[in-house]
Amino acid sequence: MSRRRVPRPVQPAGEVPDDTGCTVLHVDMDAFFASVELLRHPHLRGRPVIVGGGRRGVVLSATYEARRAGVHAAMPMGRARRLCPQAVVLPPHHEDYARVSAGVMAVFRSTTERVEPLSLDEAFLDVAAARRRLGGPTAIARLLRDRIADEQGITCSVGVAATKFVAKLASAAAKPDGLLVVPRARTVEFLHELPVAALWGVGERTEETLLRLGLRTVADIAHTPVETLRRALGEATGRSLHELSWGRDPRPVHAEREERSVGAEQTFARDVDDPRLVHREILRLAERTAGRMRAAGLAGRTVVLKVRFADFTTLTRSRTLPEPTDVTRVVHATAHGLYEALGLQRARIRLVGVRVEGLVPASAQHRQLVLGERPQGWREADEAVDRVSARFGRGAVRPASLLPPPGAEGGDPWAAAAPR
Template sequence: MSRRQLVRPDPSSGGGLGDDDTGCTVLHVDMDAFYASVELLRRPDLLGTPVIVGGGDRGVVLSATYEARRYGVHAAMPMARARRLCPAATVLAPHHEDYSRISAGVMEVFRAVTPVVEPLSLDEAFLDVSGAVRRLGSPTRIGELLRDRVADEQGITCSVGVASTKFVAKLASGGAKPDGLLVVPHAQTVPFLHALPVAALWGVGERTAEALGRLGLGTVADIAHTPLATLVRGLGESTGRHLHALAWGRDERRVVASVPERSIGSEETFPRDVDDPRFVHRELLRLAERTASRARAQGVAGRTVVLKVRFADFTTITRSRTLRERTDVTREIHATARDLFDGLALERARLRLVGVRLEGLADSATAPRQLVLGERAHGWRDADGAVDRASARFGAGSVRPATLLGPR
């Protein structure tokens, strides 16, 4: 079923930007409240209610439904503050394996349309669809197709911005949220930008916004009509030229097809400081399982295992070990991380956080593997594959090591 009825003009444009998408071959696709939307697949009974995804009171918000955002809750906010702002919200623990799996499915949808996909994170990407127009139709039609397929195949919604540059496409997807599509015609780029506040420009953070305020500049139009020399004098050469170009819609960046992630990892902030090495060993297994699952979902294996430890006083250290060959096997990653931890000889030091990361990634299908004389026909790699298949069918965590069963 087409979702064309969800294509919306920018409310600030006074009635519409128009439907002319000629030359607008850059798309920015952004999942709506990604982590929260994925969690609602597990808990459909919570649809339409405020939901927060995050850790304990000492953690931070990973995502929140739009019902929770109305109370001021947003990503990266301390969980304790989020609970105070929205006490009626349901707080759900994150399931990173699900996020990686669904993200991989979403990226497959994108790459089925165009090979020129530049992921920015698990839940958003730029696409150059110039090579797909003849086959699939206009950029707007392609955006509609992407939204339909993501909804049908992954069960979540996304918003799409269609424009002639990356910068404007990203602004358009934000203006289309949630669950919409917005086209900014090439001829309307400058009027669209000039109505926005200066904070909308890429690269304007809190300090730059303050500097612009001291110059009396509050909108993008103000920046555009300020002499370049004045901007350079007030903001510096690089920032002044950068903002002046963006204010006139000039963005020369091209969509660049992605390279594989350099690392994959997971970490855990404990609700209270811990000093029991047996507890830490269990958490390292949990993190290794999560990291290995994400690696397998993305079809990569890594050669270097990195351990991260943060102490109660927030001092943080890392230790790493490079293996003889790349791996995506939970048991091997956990054994290495555990050896690294034991090698620290901490003697009951109080810990706030531990993490496990896999680096030196390469395509697992082509990574060389050393054969071992007398090796069994089926080993731990096959066991992990069976776990992945069971998780895909019955849900993440349906099969797990016995050590991780029972209360944490």
């Protein structure tokens, strides 16, 4: 997807778009993390808000008021603060994002069985089979927008088109809080006005090559012989860009793409060499990761530890468990064991991460009974903590070792900078 904003076409007032054959929808939440945070802080609506970590962290999301100042996701926090010094910076609450995402996906699945999630906040839908029940694609898109606003309290933008590629471009052009239909007969007209960077597969280097060839718009690519594109860009890229420039995208909407992993990682506010601080962070991340799995109804078999050193060298270690788990204690014990096995001695560490792979639905998990095991155990304790956190906020209950040291002011002095 383009790094630039797709121009928003002007549709004549009162025009009813022809959505015949346009059964592919791309639905994308607007500034998702920031929008969910505003549910906690409604008094901040209309103000620039940034969701992210400390100065060595990155921006996870920003409201459109902050984006107008040049702030965008993945930007270093220090630069974001300089561009928009009046912005309110909020820490992320990933459990809230997982909960709202689950609600949004439930709306999608109640509309059509053919839902292809791309991330927590966006998905492709094929609504061909829902037309008789819910109306045409445009009517379905409006219904989705209304339900998400009513049930989740956030806004989304929807692109309606004949193909996935064009639907995603249309949703980007509709942002924020908009709906754009690209009629099948006007697909080429819509595409040919866009810059070359709007095409999938055009990164910075490919864009530089295209500009050197004098190709600035999608129309320029469309009218360039495919052999010329292949020689300049390679066989696969050249042919793909030529096909996309004419709106040809045969890929269907795949129902339910399986999530591959759930995890969290943090960059320390400064490089650390104290194993106690790393152990605390591993516990914090294991707690967060297991909580996300439970919120998403998932369990996993493989625990992965990631360690990045001060010189940016990165190590990963993993261990596969006998059976899937979503229990914080098990995830933490495994990650802690992986760290101890590294045998690090006062190494300066910049980042640490924990994730779980090999995911399966938690409902399909078979729990092995152990002789003498108590009927109520660690999983039940986790569920109790989840209920308290849902009511009183994350951090209302936490392991004692994660409490700030006595006399510490302003929270945890070891708090890391860039939660993801």
